Amino acid sequence: MSTPPRIRDRPEDIDLAPAGQQLEAAPEEQLLTINFGPVHPSTHGVLRLLVTLEGEVVRDLSPIMGYLHTGIEKTCEDKSYWKVIPVIERMDYLAYYFNAMAFCGAVEGLLGLEVPKRAQYLRVIHLELNRIMSHMVWLGTGGLELGAISIFWYAFRDKETILDLFEMSSGQRMHTRYFQVGGVIEDIPPGFEEKVRAFCAEMPRRVDQIEAILARNEIMLQRLRHTGVADERTLLGHGVTGPLLRAAGNPWDLRKAAPYSSYEDFDFRIPVGTVGDNYDRFRVRLAEVRESVRIVEQALDGLPEGPFMVEDRKVALPPRHELGTSMEALIHHFKLVTEGYRVPPGELYYAIEGPRGELGCFVRADGSGKPARVHMRDPSFVNLQAFRDMVADGYVADLIATMAMLDPVLGGVDR
Amino acid sequence: MPDATGLELLAQEIGKHEPDAVLDTIYFRERGTILVDPAHVRAVMDVLRDAGYRFLSSVHGVDYYPDEPRLGVLYELLDMESLDRLTVKLRVDTGAPEVDSVVDVFPTANFQEREIYDMFGVVFRGHPELRRILMPEDYEGFPQRRDFPVGGEPVIFTYNQNKVPHYTE
Numbered sequence: 001m002s003t004p005p006r007i008r009d010r011p012e013d014i015d016l017a018p019a020g021q022q023l024e025a026a027p028e029e030q031l032l033t034i035n036f037g038p039v040h041p042s043t044h045g046v047l048r049l050l051v052t053l054e055g056e057v058v059r060d061l062s063p064i065m066g067y068l069h070t071g072i073e074k075t076c077e078d079k080s081y082w083k084v085i086p087v088i089e090r091m092d093y094l095a096y097y098f099n100a101m102a103f104c105g106a107v108e109g110l111l112g113l114e115v116p117k118r119a120q121y122l123r124v125i126h127l128e129l130n131r132i133m134s135h136m137v138w139l140g141t142g143g144l145e146l147g148a149i150s151i152f153w154y155a156f157r158d159k160e161t162i163l164d165l166f167e168m169s170s171g172q173r174m175h176t177r178y179f180q181v182g183g184v185i186e187d188i189p190p191g192f193e194e195k196v197r198a199f200c201a202e203m204p205r206r207v208d209q210i211e212a213i214l215a216r217n218e219i220m221l222q223r224l225r226h227t228g229v230a231d232e233r234t235l236l237g238h239g240v241t242g243p244l245l246r247a248a249g250n251p252w253d254l255r256k257a258a259p260y261s262s263y264e265d266f267d268f269r270i271p272v273g274t275v276g277d278n279y280d281r282f283r284v285r286l287a288e289v290r291e292s293v294r295i296v297e298q299a300l301d302g303l304p305e306g307p308f309m310v311e312d313r314k315v316a317l318p319p320r321h322e323l324g325t326s327m328e329a330l331i332h333h334f335k336l337v338t339e340g341y342r343v344p345p346g347e348l349y350y351a352i353e354g355p356r357g358e359l360g361c362f363v364r365a366d367g368s369g370k371p372a373r374v375h376m377r378d379p380s381f382v383n384l385q386a387f388r389d390m391v392a393d394g395y396v397a398d399l400i401a402t403m404a405m406l407d408p409v410l411g412g413v414d415r
Numbered sequence: 416m417p418d419a420t421g422l423e424l425l426a427q428e429i430g431k432h433e434p435d436a437v438l439d440t441i442y443f444r445e446r447g448t449i450l451v452d453p454a455h456v457r458a459v460m461d462v463l464r465d466a467g468y469r470f471l472s473s474v475h476g477v478d479y480y481p482d483e484p485r486l487g488v489l490y491e492l493l494d495m496e497s498l499d500r501l502t503v504k505l506r507v508d509t510g511a512p513e514v515d516s517v518v519d520v521f522p523t524a525n526f527q528e529r530e531i532y533d534m535f536g537v538v539f540r541g542h543p544e545l546r547r548i549l550m551p552e553d554y555e556g557f558p559q560r561r562d563f564p565v566g567g568e569p570v571i572f573t574y575n576q577n578k579v580p581h582y583t584e
Contacts, residue, residue: 065548066547066548069550071558073534073559074558109444236469236470237521237522238523239522239523241472252495257495258498346443346444347443347448347489347502348446349473349489349491349502351472358472360472360473362491372477373475375473375475375476377491381526382473382523382526382527384526385525
């Protein structure tokens with residue numbers, strides 16, 4: 001009986017050469033193709049990855065999706081425009097305000113509506129709070145995949161605070177249906193501003209704490225630095241946008257490049273990374289949280305008075321108090337609730353900056369009360385294409401770290 | 416966004432390289448759309464790429480039922496330097512819905528063309544792996560077409576599991 005080989009027993013046995021070079025010395029290693037998921041705990045839902053391994057090194061990877069496909073785009077074609085909003089919010093379930101914003105923006109473009117300034121500011125407040133919330137969920141679940149359990153509780157504490165704010169303004173914690181075509185459903189309640197201000201005062205301190213725990217943590221540095229690197233050219237070719245592209249050094253952000261919903265009024269910076277590894281992605285997202293807090297504060301400071309919804313009675317519901325006294329208001333209410341409004345024929349693609357990148361909504365109207373086609377360009381779906389280039393020829397453990405920092409939301413991928 | 420004049424100039428620029436490619440230009444809500452002949456879409460995309468539209472942000476499939484030709488494919492191009500968006504649109508028949516793939520110039524079209532194939536049945540010639548992406552691989556029909564009914568898929572319970580077609584094979 002032979003003794004088993006001594007592996008990593010003595011310091012001189014440990015091979016410090018990069019993974020690819022080590023394997024070239026052992027060409028007899030066989031390729032092994034395995035399924036990662038669809039129920040693997042770190043796949044953020046039901047993503048299945050067909051991974052080809054050579055020893056511990058990933059040689060090929062192909063994502064297989066569709067396990068969460070719910071046909072929302074088809075469902076939208078059977079609903080009047082205002083009823084589309086609640087279903088479309090459920091696509092990327094961590095960015096529901098963004099989904100609603102993309103759809104409302106497209107329909108407003110087709111209708112030629114000008115949204116009141118106050119509604120635009122209210123939208124910005126909720127969008128940026130949603131961005132922080134989405135990044136907190138990313139941080140918590142991403143931390144879990146790297147073995148950091150405690151950060152999950154810190155991140156979800158702040159996420160819950162934001163959900164409480166959403167509950168206060170709209171009555172719902174998730175899928176709030178707060179954004180309407182032409183504005184928002186109702187004004188913010190008394191006391192909301194103070195709560196948001198208190199949150200904004202607290203949040204930068206929380207980010208400081210998170211950075212104190214993670215940013216120079218030895219385990220985090222070893223797992224994230226120089227792993228999952230993809231250069232800017234590759235990412236642009238694959239259509240990657242958002243924090244992943246900014247981590248590679250390209251400061252592309254639709255909020256600056258093509259401002260919508262009054263983003264041009266606010267002073268904020270765009271964090272960028274330098275090398276485009278997982279650590280840059282981590283730092284870029286955390287820095288974005290700080291910038292989002294600044295935008296929310298500015299939007300509260302400059303929140304204009306005025307209507308929160310367009311005055312056009314053909315699109316917006318009349319206020320409740322008018323129904324008792326005005327016959328016209330009653331007719332408009334009845335028509336809007338039963339039939340909805342008609343949108344003139346046309347096609348429009350409306351893109352906004354979601355928490356994961358360019359979130360675009362394509363709407364084709366055929367003149368009837370229901371959209372003829374709704375298509376969502378979801379950043380998670382497009383960004384997944386770059387995954388193979390990020391993890392190829394790296395260790396399988398880095399695949400998990402890269403997936404954590406890629407932050408795909410499978411509700412958005414499969415729609 | 417290119418203005419109406421800029422759109423015409425761009426269409427002429429394409430016409431210099433590909434005389435028969437541009438069928439129409441549409442300027443709607445400050446957005447330019449170029450309707451091209453499906454046979455020339457690859458060449459048009461090359462020209463536009465050289466003209467600065469280097470980022471393909473999205474590809475949509477549309478069914479124009481009952482208009483003919485029924486199916487449409489829309490490419491949303493973006494010029495990140497001059498902040499221009501442009502839509503390239505083509506229409507194909509359901510009889511032979513074949514379009515040249517643009518994956519080799521825009522790798523991002525890979526998943527999106529697969530999605531359009533999956534949902535509308537448009538075949539992209541030269542696509543590296545044209546398989547269904549969101550629907551199951553053994554699925555029959557193209558669910559996003561307008562004549563495919565909502566609820567067109569039977570829900571399988573114990574009582575009807577043997578009657579629902581193609582369930583066991």
